[in-house]
Amino acid sequence: MRLQVQADLLKDALSRLLPIVDKRSARPILGNILLIAKNNQLELSATDLEISAKSIVTASVENEGSFCVNAQNISDILRELSGISIINLEMDSENNIIRIFFEDIHFSLIGFSNSEYPQLFFNKNKDSFCITSANMLDFISKTSHAISTDETRLFLNGLYLQQMDCKLRVVATDGYRLSLVDYEFEKENIDYLNNGIIIPKKGVTELKRMAEAYPEKEILLSVDESFIYASMDNKEFLSVRLIAREYPKYQTVIPSKVAFTVVVDRNLFLNALRRVRIMSNEKTSGIKVQLSKNEIQIRANHPSLGKAFERMPVDYNGNEMELGLNAKFLIDILLTMDEGDILLELNNEFGPVLVKSYNAPNCLGLIMPLKI
Numbered sequence: 001m002r003l004q005v006q007a008d009l010l011k012d013a014l015s016r017l018l019p020i021v022d023k024r025s026a027r028p029i030l031g032n033i034l035l036i037a038k039n040n041q042l043e044l045s046a047t048d049l050e051i052s053a054k055s056i057v058t059a060s061v062e063n064e065g066s067f068c069v070n071a072q073n074i075s076d077i078l079r080e081l082s083g084i085s086i087i088n089l090e091m092d093s094e095n096n097i098i099r100i101f102f103e104d105i106h107f108s109l110i111g112f113s114n115s116e117y118p119q120l121f122f123n124k125n126k127d128s129f130c131i132t133s134a135n136m137l138d139f140i141s142k143t144s145h146a147i148s149t150d151e152t153r154l155f156l157n158g159l160y161l162q163q164m165d166c167k168l169r170v171v172a173t174d175g176y177r178l179s180l181v182d183y184e185f186e187k188e189n190i191d192y193l194n195n196g197i198i199i200p201k202k203g204v205t206e207l208k209r210m211a212e213a214y215p216e217k218e219i220l221l222s223v224d225e226s227f228i229y230a231s232m233d234n235k236e237f238l239s240v241r242l243i244a245r246e247y248p249k250y251q252t253v254i255p256s257k258v259a260f261t262v263v264v265d266r267n268l269f270l271n272a273l274r275r276v277r278i279m280s281n282e283k284t285s286g287i288k289v290q291l292s293k294n295e296i297q298i299r300a301n302h303p304s305l306g307k308a309f310e311r312m313p314v315d316y317n318g319n320e321m322e323l324g325l326n327a328k329f330l331i332d333i334l335l336t337m338d339e340g341d342i343l344l345e346l347n348n349e350f351g352p353v354l355v356k357s358y359n360a361p362n363c364l365g366l367i368m369p370l371k372i
Contacts, residue, residue, distance in 0.1 A: 001065025001091035003037045005057060007084050013044050013055035014075050016209060016236070021071040022048035029116045032068040035089075036114075037061045042089075045120055046071060051203055052120045054237040067091050068112040069098050077107055122237035123229045127192045128222035129185070131168075133211040136219060139170040139181050140208050142336040142363055147201050148174035155245035159204050162196035171250055177329045178250060178366040179336070196247055197223055203240030210236055253352055254366060255345075260318035262291065262344040266357070269296075269342060270334045272310045276300045277327040279308035285328040286372045292320045300327070323349035324372035330355070333365035 014033070022030040025048065036043040042059040045052065077100060081087065090099040091111060098111040140159070148156035153175070160171040168183045168190065199207070207230060210219065214232050222229045223242075230238040273287070279300040280287050290297040294316055300308045323346075334342065337357040345354040355365035 001037050001067065001089070001093075002062040003042060003059045003089050004062075004086055005042055005059040005089065007078065007081060007087045009057040010042070010044075010087060011078050012213075013057050014071070014078060016055055016213060017044055017046040017053050018071055018075055019209070020046045020048055020051050020053050020206065023072065029068065029112065030118075031070060031072070032112060032117070033071040033074065034066065034068050034114055034117045034120075036066040037089075038064045047118055047120055049118065050200070050241045051206055052122070052239040053206065054120065054122060056235045065091055065093070066114045067093075067096075067098060068114050068117055069109055073109060074100070077109075081105065120239065121227075122231065122239050123222060123224060123227065127190075127224075128220055129190050130218045130220055131183075133215050133217050133219060135183060136207060136211040139183065140204060140211075142181050143170050143172040143179040144201075144204055144208075145332040145336070146172040146174055146177050146179040147204070149201075150174065154243060155198065155247055158198040158200040158243050160196055160198050160247045160250075161193060163190045163193040168193070171247075173248070173250055173366075176326065176368050177333070178253065178364075179333065180250075180254075180364040180366075182362045192223060197228060198243035198245060198247055199228060199240060200243050203228070203238075206238055206240065210238055253368075254364070255347060255352065255354065257347075258345040258354065259347045260291075260316070260345070262296065262318075262346075263315035263341050264296065264312070264344065266334060266337060266339055266342045268312055270331065272298055272312055273327050273331050273334070276308040276310050277331070279306055280327055284370060284372075285326050286324055286370050287327045288322055288372055289325055290320075290322040291316055291318065293317060321349045323353070324370035325353065325367060326370055329367050333367065336365070337363065 017033060030048060034045040040059060040061050042057050043054060045054040084102050088101050096111045098109045100107040143159060156174055162169045168185050171180045210230060217232055220231045226242060228240050228242060276287055276298045277285055279302045288299040294313060296312055296314045298310045333355045338359040340359045343356040352366050352368050
């Protein structure tokens with residue numbers, strides 16, 4: 001096998017694949033990247049058996065072929081080849097040696113046969129739909145902060161996608177907070193998502209990388225019983241194993257009716273929370289929020305550091321009440337919302353608090369109260 005490829009294209013492709021490579025696996029072959037040269041293209045693939053990715057770059061292929069090479073090793077080499085525009089790759093199949101060279105620079109790496117590399121699938125079936133990179137980044141940024149990190153509750157360790165009333169709904173919750181966003185869809189029916197799918201957190205991260213790398217593009221998504229597949233312009237491919245669990249009935253914690261509504265400026269509230277949180281407990285970020293007519297008071301008390309108190313005007317005419325909240329969770333929700341007025345909706349100090357924005361009616365945040 002012999003080929004020439006632009007250095008920048010090869011570096012970019014490797015940078016996208018390297019996070020997927022399983023460096024700690026008991027199967028050493030998974031620490032490698034599979035390279036296939038054919039049809040004047042170079043295909044680079046990586047997998048950890050849960051997530052697989054393929055990137056295709058244009059190349060001048062003299063002799064077709066394939067091989068595996070240590071992912072970290074070739075990435076380190078290419079990172080040091082600054083100022084070089086074209087790279088030559090050559091495979092000596094008899095000695096399993098891969099040569100990387102340009103003028104007076106020569107590397108010889110130990111290669112591996114691709115026969116041991118897992119067979120990868122990047123399925124395209126009729127049950128597919130498109131989503132723009134911007135929309136994908138939007139729903140990930142507005143929900144991923146609420147993904148649980150508790151490994152004992154695997155069903156909460158990802159984003160839940162579901163068709164709901166002809167909309168695509170994305171939900172994340174860790175049992176203490178919840179974020180939800182709905183998107184109108186041009187496609188009339190995506191009924192294969194009626195029962196929902198759970199995309200694991202690492203898969204969400206890789207989908208985000210794809211969307212960030214190709215802004216203003218459309219990403220094609222398809223789903224089967226075990227995987228979600230993503231592709232972009234037939235150049236970038238991603239396969240993510242879904243979490244095979246049933247997602248909790250999240251709708252039951254969202255109040256259908258609320259008794260009280262607080263209207264507050266998002267930026268003023270966010271900055272106040274950041275200041276008061278400094279004096280909250282490091283583990284719980286617990287603060288007390290006291291509501292009275294057209295006023296909100298935020299308090300924090302750290303037994304070793306001191307206290308903080310801040311008062312600010314709001315639009316509120318309900319009962320006086322005091323509730324405990326996790327300031328970090330509330331800040332995370334507010335950061336996903338645009339500037340303008342925020343609505344805090346609740347029934348009492350013991351139930352969940354809904355967080356909504358006039359500027360984003362398709363979004364919803366929920367936070368459960370704390371005992372402080």
